[in-house]
Amino acid sequence: MEAFSLSRWIGILRKEFIQLKRDRLTFGMIVGIPIIQLMLFGFAINSDPKHLPTAVVMADPGPYARAYVAAMANSDYFRIVGQVDEKQADELLDRSQVQFVVTFAPGFHRDLLRGRSPTLLVEADATDPMATGGAISVLRSLGVEVFAADLPGLQRRPTPPVDLRIHRRYNPEGITAYNVVPGLLGVILTMTMVLMTGLAMTRERERGTFENLLATPATPLEVMTGKIVPYILIGLLQVTLVLLAARWLFDVPMHGSLPLLYAVVLLFICANLTLGITFSSIAQNQLQAMQMTFFFFLPSMLLSGFMFPFRGMPEWAQVVGNILPLTHFLLLVRGILLKGNGIGMLWDQVWPILAFMLVVLGVGLKTFRRTLD
């Protein structure tokens, strides 16, 4: 047995460091991933979101109702976006533009003074139960304190001053699976579509078979689309599997139209495939394509609202999150499945995905041409 040679060992160390230094992308990962994770988990992610957008339906304006709204805003959990009528309020919830709608019933002021416990209806968008939990528990403790100063006799009454009714819309029992399972659709598609196409092209290049392919009369368009279409089919198969599981294993409600859902899925698949193809024309080998996918996948998981409430994140993280197609896809899928949204309500989320796709496609075409020659 040879003795352990320190100089030989140092030689190996040296070689490893030199190679690491040459492989810029791996080096970037080593430095970048911890920083990204620190930023995301340390600053961006907050499982007790505050400042949730709240609309007010004021059927009976009066000083007590206003005091109550002010108290909600002071609690930091609610951000009052304005007064609307009932119909508008419904639409705001459907479009996920507000998290809560607070409705002061007619006669609120009068009933409160007479001690009749007027109804105060709070409707929450409970598609993500985690996003509303903290705010709802704050709401429960709010009632008495708000009116105590003005109505001294309040505490001695046998009934609570207001009859607070909380409706968890779309997910009355607060079942996490309703939120997670549709979300998984997007996560699975992001992972597989980007990775598979990324690898499909770099594999040809790495093995040298790309050259053979180009020496045949096959055109770049034939090659690109011919390589993409199988993955579209795989993506649709994955979606079908998840939907079947959602329906039969998790009892996730499906209020919206399935063809519409599949149309949205197709758009999302295309966006991810475009990204995969672009990665594959930038990456030199399969390892780099995988690293790029991971780099994209991490923020997609954490900043899209899949794992943590989107509205709990600071402004900058929401800006980043809004660039990612997954963020919009989650809203689309939850909108269609849980809220029964129709085609007219999707555009807000569809255009950002389209925009993402076009930008990435532009980058991809530019780099693709360069690598061919």
Added chain:
Amino acid sequence: MSSLAIDVAGINKRFGDKHVVRDLTLQVRQGEIYGFLGPNGSGKTTSIRMLCGLLRPDSGRGTCLGLDVLRESAAIKRQVGYMTQKFSLWDDLTIAENLDFVARMFGMRGRREAVNQALDELGLSGRRQQLAGTLSGGWKQRLALAACLLHQPRLLLLDEPTAGVDPKARRDFWEEIHRLSAAGITILVSTHYMDEAERCHRLAYIAYGSLLATGTASEVVAGCRLHTWEISGEDIHHLAERLRGMPGADQVATFGATLHVSGQDRTRLQDSLRTLAEDTGVGVVAVTPSLEDAFIHLMRQAEDPLAA
């Protein structure tokens, strides 16, 4: 006019600031075997890729099979068989699937028959379901050749087809090349082997992107205007050192157990060798310079301007 399969002039290609191919002018006659020689990195692969339409020349003009190399690369691809330096068929497809795929890419009619016939000729019919990646080097090379012959090209471009192949497979391969040539197919083949170069009808020598010599093997040798002597004796390594410093000895190369000393100045070299023979008693015989002597000379000439 139509007797030229390849007729290009002034072809240039740059990658970034590297001038990979300079003013390539090449004429290959129909049905001949044309050898493409030169050191590694001299631009052979790039030239071949430009001829079959994989790369677009920056400048230059010419025709390949009567088609414009700049504008009609798609049509050229249909009639050219290109065999890459590295095995570039799909390892994870079977032998038959590989051939079938290539046939589909060329939009061949009677695909199944063509594939079966190719398998028969290869003698691989019984192994058609074997994955191409599990073949040995020699078989991979034969399969690759069969794949690029499938669509019955009129011109074959072979980029170092015999690299890493054993001597017997190499000889078989060249016999096949000569059969194809006899059948009227034009073949441009790049190689590093001297014996292969001598089997070509005509040659081109390229170094650092520039074409240095063209013609038959004897024309290339004659064009160098070299005078060569063979020297045999004891301790030839020591002799070689001594010879390198002598007037008129432009180049000294080892050939087995003997040395070849060559120079363009016949009388000076002759004088030097006479002195050497008198001093040491080694055998000095005048010989005709070989192709290898000529290539060493060409390579040295190409290096000189860079060294200066």
